[in-house]
Amino acid sequence: MGRPKDVEGQCNARLYLADDFGDNPMTFRCNLPPGHEGTHEESFPHDGQPKPVKAIWHLDERTLPENEHRLDDNDSDDLDEEEE
Ligand SMILES: [Zn+2]
Numbered sequence: 001m002g003r004p005k006d007v008e009g010q011c012n013a014r015l016y017l018a019d020d021f022g023d024n025p026m027t028f029r030c031n032l033p034p035g036h037e038g039t040h041e042e043s044f045p046h047d048g049q050p051k052p053v054k055a056i057w058h059l060d061e062r063t064l065p066e067n068e069h070r071l072d073d074n075d076s077d078d079l080d081e082e083e084e
Pocket of ligand 1: 011012013030031032036039040041
């Protein structure tokens, strides 16, 4: 797993959430074109629903200093370096 990879040709802004039980973090990734105006959004199919779910948010949370450590935690590529 690890954090979702950026997709070329898309905005890739992130929104980090946790579920109601507090045990599962999740990440939304904006799949609009780079440099788009207005809110970020991601649309995705969801089990049992005839239409996709769409998430809309304002702030790319990658730009928040408080989230830098969360990016590191979710990046499995960094695990080996931290153990040394
Ligand atoms: Zn966006």
